[in-house]
Amino acid sequence: MIKNNSFNTLRILIQKYKGFDISQYKDSYIERRVNTRMNLAHKNDLISYIELLRNNPEELNKLMDALTVNVTEFFRNTETFAALETDIIPRILQNKETDSRNVIKVWSAGSSSGEETYSLAILFLEALRKSGKKYGLMVYGTDIDRKSIIQAKSGIYESNKVSRIRKDLLDRYFEEHGNEYRIKPFVKEHVKFSYLDLTSYFVQNFTTYELILCRNVIIYFTLDVKRSLFMKFYQMLRKDGYLVIGKNEAVTGKAVDYLENVNLSERIYKKKYKPAVD
Ligand SMILES: C[S@@+](CC[C@H](N)C(=O)[O-])C[C@H]1O[C@@H](n2cnc3c(N)ncnc32)[C@H](O)[C@@H]1O
Structure with a gap:
């Protein structure tokens, strides 16, 4: 065909x-x-x-x-989120001490109905709370599927969707309403969802991020699209920023020289300060 x-x-x-x-x-x-x-x-x-x-x-x-396959869940691939919580987020907060920009920016590219984006917001808010650090935080979720964006913006999830979230996090960041759990307003203040087609956007006067997650999205793209997307992610990362991709995915093309793998099993890459090849 x-x-x-x-x-x-x-x-x-x-x-x-x-x-x-x-x-x-x-x-x-x-x-x-x-x-x-x-x-x-x-x-x-x-x-x-x-x-x-x-x-x-x-x-x-x-x-x-x-x-548009929308399958997702809160803290999907728990080991990846564990690595973010115990290793990557502390490093990001540490780096912030020498960074003049006061707001931490995080991007969930291909955010589906928002679970990944809120999981990130929760982990960062936890880290800020525990460390007592006063940095601002914005977590952006983008997707091509408008229905998913509407669901994500609502921040309302059926109880079966939150069943695997740690009790302490559930109590602190969600409100229970009958059979539903709602993300608390103070969390939503740090989260913004919008439409974005990853196959056709251009990096212009762009925002840069400490952390980008693009998981279980690029598997569907052609090799050319993947290659160019990885270079765009590289450009959109701040110095010492991190990229996380899906467990069955790998960085390909020119970006291999610009992104260093720092956690093989969890597919976490760090922006190289000086690429080996220019
Ligand atoms: C399987 S979900 C992954 C959700 C989340 N990242 C995760 O790993 O749980 C894939 C998402 O990618 C989105 N997507 C597919 N093609 C896209 C594109 N060209 N631009 C932006 N999002 C896209 C789909 O709409 C869907 O919500």
Whole structure:
């Protein structure tokens, strides 16, 4: 199916109505997702499926849901968050002592419904509370899926979503309302969610970050997109900043010379002060 005329028609249709460029994703990934939707919609060929998409906005929404896998959880990969809590965040706070900028900036790129972003905010707020340090904190979450952003902004989660969060953190950072848990307003003040397509954004007068997490997002992207994204992350990290990617992912391309792996199993990289190659 992929890269023929019908694929191109599909690409243009999705770009036009959803602003989502499927050519930036791996062929195999798009093919699997589209095939699943075609089967569920009882369409045997791509041409008739495209016809359905043209006449049925609901199917277009379902296809978009299938293309943006939103699976996430609070403190997903607990060992990664343990490494952040015990090693990386203390180092970030330490570095702040010689940094003239008073606000710690953190970015969850591909934040889905917000669990990763709030987990980061909670760990930083804990570290600031325990150390007595008075730095400002902003944790940004961005995603291409607008429904996820709305969910993330609400900060409301069903009780089964928070069942694995430590009791002390749950009590301090969430309010219980019946079967729901709500992120407390003082945490939300440090968190901001917005729409961003990682495949097409440009680094301009950019904000820089102490820590960027981009986990379980780039696996779907083509190699070219991954390579250019890693260089953008490098540019957007502050001196001694850290990048964390998914457990099954690896930095590739030119960025390999600019980002030093400091924790192999948790896929944590540090911005190199002086790249080996320029
Ligand atoms: C599997 S979730 C990962 C969520 C979180 N980072 C985690 O590891 O738990 C992948 C997220 O990436 C988002 N995504 C996919 N393509 C994207 C793009 N081009 N730009 C920004 N976000 C994207 C999806 O909408 C989805 O919310």
